[in-house]
Amino acid sequence: MNLAPHPFTLRQLQYVVAVADSLSFRKAAERCHVSQPSLSAQIAQLEGVLEVQLFERDQRRVLLTAVGAQLVERARRLLVDVEALTEAARRAGDPLSGTLRLGVIPTVSPYLLPAVTPALRRHFPRLTVRWLEDKTEVLTRELERGGLDAALVALEADLGDVESAVLAEDPFFLVTPKDHPLGQKKGAASPSELRGQDVLLLDEGHCFREQALALCSKARAHELEFRATSLPTLTQMIASGAGVTLLPALAVATEVKRSELRVRPFADPAPKRTLALIWRKRSPFTGALREVAGAMKDAWPRK
Amino acid sequence: MNLAPHPFTLRQLQYVVAVADSLSFRKAAERCHVSQPSLSAQIAQLEGVLEVQLFERDQRRVLLTAVGAQLVERARRLLVDVEALTEAARRAGDPLSGTLRLGVIPTVSPYLLPAVTPALRRHFPRLTVRWLEDKTEVLTRELERGGLDAALVALEADLGDVESAVLAEDPFFLVTPKDHPLGQKKGAASPSELRGQDVLLLDEGHCFREQALALCSKARAHELEFRATSLPTLTQMIASGAGVTLLPALAVATEVKRSELRVRPFADPAPKRTLALIWRKRSPFTGALREVAGAMKDAWPRK
DNA sequence: GAGGTTCATAGCCCCAGGCTATCGACTCCA
DNA sequence: TGGAGTCGATAGCCTGGGGCTATGAACCTC
Numbered sequence A, B: 001m002n003l004a005p006h007p008f009t010l011r012q013l014q015y016v017v018a019v020a021d022s023l024s025f026r027k028a029a030e031r032c033h034v035s036q037p038s039l040s041a042q043i044a045q046l047e048g049v050l051e052v053q054l055f056e057r058d059q060r061r062v063l064l065t066a067v068g069a070q071l072v073e074r075a076r077r078l079l080v081d082v083e084a085l086t087e088a089a090r091r092a093g094d095p096l097s098g099t100l101r102l103g104v105i106p107t108v109s110p111y112l113l114p115a116v117t118p119a120l121r122r123h124f125p126r127l128t129v130r131w132l133e134d135k136t137e138v139l140t141r142e143l144e145r146g147g148l149d150a151a152l153v154a155l156e157a158d159l160g161d162v163e164s165a166v167l168a169e170d171p172f173f174l175v176t177p178k179d180h181p182l183g184q185k186k187g188a189a190s191p192s193e194l195r196g197q198d199v200l201l202l203d204e205g206h207c208f209r210e211q212a213l214a215l216c217s218k219a220r221a222h223e224l225e226f227r228a229t230s231l232p233t234l235t236q237m238i239a240s241g242a243g244v245t246l247l248p249a250l251a252v253a254t255e256v257k258r259s260e261l262r263v264r265p266f267a268d269p270a271p272k273r274t275l276a277l278i279w280r281k282r283s284p285f286t287g288a289l290r291e292v293a294g295a296m297k298d299a300w301p302r303k
Numbered sequence C: 001g002a003g004g005t006t007c008a009t010a011g012c013c014c015c016a017g018g019c020t021a022t023c024g025a026c027t028c029c030a
Numbered sequence D: 001t002g003g004a005g006t007c008g009a010t011a012g013c014c015t016g017g018g019g020c021t022a023t024g025a026a027c028c029t030c
Helices: A010-022 A025-031 A036-050 A066-093 A109-123 A136-145 A207-218 A231-239 A249-255 A286-298 B010-022 B025-031 B036-050 B066-093 B109-123 B136-145 B207-218 B231-239 B249-255 B286-298
Strands: A055-057 A062-064 A098-104 A127-133 A150-154 A162-177 A245-248 A261-265 A272-280 B055-057 B062-064 B098-104 B127-133 B150-154 B162-177 B245-248 B261-265 B272-280
Touching: A010 A025, A010 A036, A010 A066, A025 A036, A036 B066, A062 A066, A066 B036, A066 B066, A066 B098, A098 A109, A098 A136, A098 B066, A109 A127, A109 A249, A109 A286, A136 A150, A136 A272, A150 A207, A150 A286, A162 A207, A162 A231, A162 A249, A162 A286, A207 A245, A207 A272, A231 A245, A231 A249, A231 A261, A245 A249, A272 A286, B010 B025, B010 B036, B010 B066, B025 B036, B062 B066, B098 B109, B098 B136, B109 B127, B109 B249, B109 B286, B136 B150, B136 B272, B150 B207, B150 B286, B162 B207, B162 B231, B162 B249, B162 B286, B207 B245, B207 B272, B231 B245, B231 B249, B231 B261, B245 B249, B272 B286
Parallel strands: A098 A127, A098 A150, B098 B127, B098 B150
Antiparallel strands: A055 A062, A150 A272, A162 A245, A162 A261, A162 A272, B055 B062, B150 B272, B162 B245, B162 B261, B162 B272
């Protein structure tokens, strides 16, 4: 890309087009809302820098030269493009229109999006959301890089210096096979029950794994060697007797439809994660994102 | 076409592109050869008029917003177009390149172009000539309108206020069937020989017809009722005994190859036409056209 | 030849956009 | 922990480009 300052002005092009249209400097000046000398000067200057005579003129008439005609055509198209650019930018200026690039973690995405997507469409009809599902670390990196405008993550993870709006508390549940000793117990569960148990957790990198793992190691539970790649497979494996696990409330309704599983809440203070929308401080979308977060909160799936 | 002054500058677009490339105001300013505050100000101003934040910036980093990225893409293409326009105009600025729109009358065109066209191509390799063949009246009108840059006509016709460069004198010849009384005479012809003769002339509107007609009516010749639409058909008709006619020297070599015709020059002062290149006074091509005329003169077919 | 065109020229004025200097925030390193 | 270095933003000044009015020169019309 050439860096040298451009030798002419958009306004000069406008003047040229106006003169070509009316074949009169006077009329063209009038239509451009400038004085005729100003317009003359600009045309002359353009002809000067291009070293081309665009119009052939004497006291009574103005004619387009062949070069002039060619340049006018190009100028016309160019001005239309400029117009389009302006318009596009202006319309995109409304932050609740255009495209918002949102990240979301995999332990939230499948349970939340079915409820939230239509709500957003309803609230912000001019807004298009592009979702990126990935683990927190990737999301925060993309956010930092500017590849994302915001992300939906758990505040308990390591997020760096961001602004956030809390969407919901998401308490954890103890999930066991129905015939498992822990599944037999009545009432709320306590973390201490996990002591010595075989616990199945998610793969590395999931923030939910980190939280669950913290709980388990405090309770001296025993993590199984193999790990699940997603909550559906995790649930599946528990159902087939692999051990016990934790599930966030958000996932419970969807995952635990089969009667072989027993789901018990934890006694207060229940372990939980805090789901929030986060974005860069100084993001130009701060205002819009607060609104979006509000809409998400309202649309949050109630258990 | 919108007449309102454009809200931004090509330079501002350049700045935006430069910042987007380097993701640094400082470096962008350097590459644009301006101070960083000047560049900052221009960017801020552009963001102001568009009511859009293009870059997200703090003290250590600069990020493109989604809107910004979109605008930068458009701006890039636009700047390329501007570059192309400049280049096209500059190259067209060399009057001996690009396209020259030339008119030529029908009684010249078929005899001259075969010789002149290659010569022009040789002399001015960057020049493309677009020929328009028509009668003088049409050509002068087009010249006046600006549809033609120059025309090759006979100066004896009514041409209006133009500048010209004479290319050649084109004397007239008396053409008769070989067995015609006038074809039997020896030596140069005299207009007075035409008295009472049946003369065949071209159709209305040809300047050559007007000249020949003037000669004939002065000599009290008798014009035949039917008229030829071109010099080839005219010659053809004379050969088949329709009467006598005049031909300009330029046409003689081509048209009179058959032995049934006798061609006699006129005694001094021989009637003639003066062929010249004409163009509008104040034409931007005046210089180039003189050169073109020179080349045409040199390439003129010698009898 | 007077009056009304047209575009060009002259001369004035003002602000847009340039500059330097500096601030304020942050990073990095000793 | 403090000092040096980097970043973009701000402040304040200066200049020239592009605006204006008034006028000139050439041409048309009546």
